[in-house]
Amino acid sequence: MNTAEPLVMGIESSCDETGVGIVRGTRLLTNTVSSSMAEHARFGGVIPEIASRAHLEAFVPAVREALDAAGVTLADLDAIAVTSGPGLAGALMVGVAAAKALALAVDKPLYAVNHLVAHVGVGLLDTDGTLPEHLGALLVSGGHTEVLAVGDITGDVRLLGATIDDAAGEAYDKVARLLGLAYPGGPAIDRAAKDGDPGAFRFPRGLTAGKYMGSAEHPGTHRYDMSFSGLKTAVARVVEAFEAAGTPVPVADVAASFQESVVDVVSRKTVLACTEHGITTLLMGGGVAANSRLRELVTARCAEHGIRVVVPPLSLCTDNGAMVAALGARLVSSGVAPTGLSFTANPGLPVSTVSVPAGV
Amino acid sequence: MLSLDSSSIASVALARDGEVLRESATADTRSHAEALAPAVRDVLSAEGLTGADLDAVLVGTGPGPFTGLRAGLATARALGFAWGLPVHGLCSLDAAAHRIAPRLAEAGHEEFAVVIDARRKELYWRPYRVLEDTAATAVALSEPRVGAPEDVPALPSCGPGTALYPQRLAHPVPGTGDLHPTAADLARAAWALTSRGTPLSTDTSPLYLRESDAKVPAFAKRTTA
Ligand SMILES: [Zn+2]
Numbered sequence: 001m002n003t004a005e006p007l008v009m010g011i012e013s014s015c016d017e018t019g020v021g022i023v024r025g026t027r028l029l030t031n032t033v034s035s036s037m038a039e040h041a042r043f044g045g046v047i048p049e050i051a052s053r054a055h056l057e058a059f060v061p062a063v064r065e066a067l068d069a070a071g072v073t074l075a076d077l078d079a080i081a082v083t084s085g086p087g088l089a090g091a092l093m094v095g096v097a098a099a100k101a102l103a104l105a106v107d108k109p110l111y112a113v114n115h116l117v118a119h120v121g122v123g124l125l126d127t128d129g130t131l132p133e134h135l136g137a138l139l140v141s142g143g144h145t146e147v148l149a150v151g152d153i154t155g156d157v158r159l160l161g162a163t164i165d166d167a168a169g170e171a172y173d174k175v176a177r178l179l180g181l182a183y184p185g186g187p188a189i190d191r192a193a194k195d196g197d198p199g200a201f202r203f204p205r206g207l208t209a210g211k212y213m214g215s216a217e218h219p220g221t222h223r224y225d226m227s228f229s230g231l232k233t234a235v236a237r238v239v240e241a242f243e244a245a246g247t248p249v250p251v252a253d254v255a256a257s258f259q260e261s262v263v264d265v266v267s268r269k270t271v272l273a274c275t276e277h278g279i280t281t282l283l284m285g286g287g288v289a290a291n292s293r294l295r296e297l298v299t300a301r302c303a304e305h306g307i308r309v310v311v312p313p314l315s316l317c318t319d320n321g322a323m324v325a326a327l328g329a330r331l332v333s334s335g336v337a338p339t340g341l342s343f344t345a346n347p348g349l350p351v352s353t354v355s356v357p358a359g360v
Numbered sequence: 361m362l363s364l365d366s367s368s369i370a371s372v373a374l375a376r377d378g379e380v381l382r383e384s385a386t387a388d389t390r391s392h393a394e395a396l397a398p399a400v401r402d403v404l405s406a407e408g409l410t411g412a413d414l415d416a417v418l419v420g421t422g423p424g425p426f427t428g429l430r431a432g433l434a435t436a437r438a439l440g441f442a443w444g445l446p447v448h449g450l451c452s453l454d455a456a457a458h459r460i461a462p463r464l465a466e467a468g469h470e471e472f473a474v475v476i477d478a479r480r481k482e483l484y485w486r487p488y489r490v491l492e493d494t495a496a497t498a499v500a501l502s503e504p505r506v507g508a509p510e511d512v513p514a515l516p517s518c519g520p521g522t523a524l525y526p527q528r529l530a531h532p533v534p535g536t537g538d539l540h541p542t543a544a545d546l547a548r549a550a551w552a553l554t555s556r557g558t559p560l561s562t563d564t565s566p567l568y569l570r571e572s573d574a575k576v577p578a579f580a581k582r583t584t585a
Contacts (some may be wrong), residue, residue, distance in 0.1 A: 049572035056430050056566070060441045074442055090427045093393045097431040098438040100397035105442030161576065266540055341401065344394035 001109075006078035006332040010103075013095030014115045015088025015143045016040060018058035020066040022040040022077075023329050026129045029070035030044070031315060031322035033160040034058035037184065044177040044185075045170065046142065052090035059098045066321070074106045079338065081204030081328025084112035085349030086354055087143065092345035100341050109338035111328045112356035114349055115127050115319075119158050119285035120150055121327030122316045129333065132308075136160075136279035138270045138298065141286030141319070142169030142184065145266070147224055147273045148351060153327065154334045159351045160273040161224025166205070168262055169288045171228035175258050178239050179251050179271025190256045190291050196256030202262040208268075216276050222274040231261055259293055267297040274307050281308045331355050361416050362400065362439070363547040365448055366392040366432025367424025367452035368476055368520060373543040374407055377481065378551025382407050382452040390413065392431035397404045400517060411443035412476070418560070420452030420546050422567040423484040425503050445574040449564035450550055452476075452541035453486040453504055453519075455559055458549035460518045461498040465490045467556040468485075472502065473513055475521025475529065476541070478506050485512045497552040 005025030011018035018034040035055035082099035103110035116288040128343030145163040176185025214220030242249045363373045370392040371385035419436035426488035440447035453474040458494040478484045509528035525538030
């Protein structure tokens with residue numbers, strides 16, 4: 001096997017995107033994504049059963065397309081990597097079963113990898129294969145919201161903070177629905193907010209009270225954690241008050257004020273986690289990393305503390321197979337043993353498990 | 361031919377001309393994604409075969425609980441793609457029907473139904489007619505259905521559903537509670553079909569029989585109406 005520049009296929013099916021990516025070492029050859037997002041639009045959120053059905057139908061065509069685009073065959077691969085969690089159980093199961101079948105059929109090592117760490121794996125692409133020192137990651141999407149400290153991407157990743165209820169993207173979807181805006185809510189609210197006053201409504205900042213924050217020496221229970229369900233309820237109350245009064249809802253102002261609450265908390269907590277854990281480079285990932293106001297505020301607040309912010313292209317921020325392949329390639333070149341065929345999907349896979357060890 | 365079924369328990373089998381060479385099955389109905397690929401690897405190596413020795417892949421298309429069913433279909437389709445083999449689909453209930461048909465013929469029944477668990481207090485079923493030719497198999501009388509045990513036609517009923525709802529079925533056939541669809545019976549049923557000149561289908565669409573159950577949230581309806 002070529003371990004210096006391994007040819008690796010990455011398979012991703014943790015939410016509503018069926019992703020197949022192929023990398024050679026740190027070079028991206030192809031990134032094929034088939035999304036069932038349109039099918040979820042009328043529900044205003046991802047419906048797991050619809051996503052799972054779509055994965056099954058999209059899988060083989062996506063693999064075929066990726067191989068063609070990269071100009072390689074399954075036999076050429078050095079390894080296959082697949083997201084085994086965290087994510088939606090039924091959705092993960094499709095990718096895991098199919099990846100195991102491919103690995104078995106062509107007798108290639110299989111790595112079951114962590115979806116969140118794979119988001120960080122994007123940072124490996126088009127580099128010399130080394131990540132910056134003192135690296136942190138802010139992952140914000142419809143399915144998750146986390147702040148990570150990445151000591152070594154193949155084995156030392158720690159969760160510093162995370163949402164304790166809704167993911168930030170999920171809050172955007174729900175509020176977009178309340179405001180009659182399109183799905184997905186992230187871009188729709190970002191657009192609407194441009195004409196609004198972010199100070200028009202003072203929406204709550206979840207988990208920022210002293211008892212949750214504590215101090216650097218004596219951290220509270222949720223110093224770097226976030227919560228968006230109270231915010232969503234507060235927005236609903238404002239909208240209902242306007243409706244009850246028979247006056248039009250000031251959509252732009254509500255959208256801007258809601259967005260300001262989200263990005264204020266996310267950026268403030270992220271910067272705090274970074275400064276208190278010696279993080280000097282922050283990689284952003286997840287679909288909500290595309291949000292203009294979030295990027296703006298995170299970048300500005302990080303700059304005040306000398307923290308460099310890296311935002312990959314959007315196609316690599318949203319869920320995709322290339323990030324899984326990039327992490328897989330790194331695991332191969334670092335000599336990490338493959339997982340084999342005897343694992344199953346783990347919807348709650350902890351971020352400390354970068355790749356599932358064999359025999360588990 | 362490599363055969364897989366994940367509509368109830370997860371099972372794989374290797375068969376040549378309807379004769380099962382080797383089979384493997386899980387004891388439970390909840391470890392499909394975990395068990396299938398290692399089982400395929402093990403039956404092949406036990407027979408000293410590789411994918412290159414195979415002519416086709418056969419998969420049970422259900423009906424069955426969705427997540428497990430999809431694990432089998434994803435496995436079969438991916439194997440077929442990687443090995444460059446045709447993938448054939450057959451209703452999983454046909455496997456159980458093929459197995460039980462001789463016994464029902466012997467008891468003098470001309471028609472019967474196979475009933476398996478559909479969760480949510482319902483059953484999947486399909487009615488069959490016994491074919492009294494040399495293969496002693498069964499032909500389906502209509503498409504598979506899902507519904508309450510009381511909705512199953514008043515035919516002798518065989519399969520795991522009889523153990524779940526013995527009081528609510530018109531004619532549960534005793535002693536058939538462990539008649540799960542298996543990959544080995546699926547291969548035999550497929551052979552019986554082709555022996556009668558019926559080609560196997562290459563349609564591997566899952567027989568979900570139910571919508572995805574997604575509902576537009578009331579909350580959204582109100583604000584987007
Ligand atoms: Zn993600």
